[in-house]
Amino acid sequence: QVQLVESGGGLVQAGGSLTLSCTASGRTSSIYTIGWFRQAPGKEREFVAAIRRSGTSTFYADSVKDRFTISRDSAADTVYLQMNSLKLEDTAVYYCAADRSFRFVVTQVGGYDHWGQGTQITVSS
Numbered sequence: 001q002v003q004l005v006e007s008g009g010g011l012v013q014a015g016g017s018l019t020l021s022c023t024a025s026g027r028t029s030s031i032y033t034i035g036w037f038r039q040a041p042g043k044e045r046e047f048v049a050a051i052r053r054s055g056t057s058t059f060y061a062d063s064v065k066d067r068f069t070i071s072r073d074s075a076a077d078t079v080y081l082q083m084n085s086l087k088l089e090d091t092a093v094y095y096c097a098a099d100r101s102f103r104f105v106v107t108q109v110g111g112y113d114h115w116g117q118g119t120q121i122t123v124s125s
Helices: none
Strands: 002-007 010-013 018-026 033-039 046-052 058-060 068-073 078-083 092-099 119-124
Touching: 002 092, 018 033, 018 092, 018 119, 033 078, 046 068, 046 078, 058 068, 078 092
Parallel strands: 010 119
Antiparallel strands: 002 018, 018 078, 033 046, 033 092, 046 058, 068 078, 092 119
16 A cells, blocks of 8 residues: 655745645555646646656646646655746645556546545635
8 A cells, every 4th residue: 555645735925836745655666656636626636747756757737837847756755846936726735646557648537546635735816
């Protein structure tokens, strides 16, 4: 089993920055991909970014490309999501998720086996 814990959420003004952390525990060696998703009130959960175990392959939703950066610290079993130039529409609960089956497609909610509890990001004007 794998457990995921997100941290770093909070309230930030538009144009500001935040960094989220996702720390994995348990059978972390079995994780192939870590993804970040978000869910705004009344909306479906959507893909934000993902990183493969190697750390050399990263993926981004078009809406966050050039503003968000995903990275990992293998020694700490932690994945980060650096979020810059935050917009009102970035307000959501952010979740990290782990794929233990190496699915080629990283953008689908159903492609992940384990989820964190989520952390709230609120961007104010």
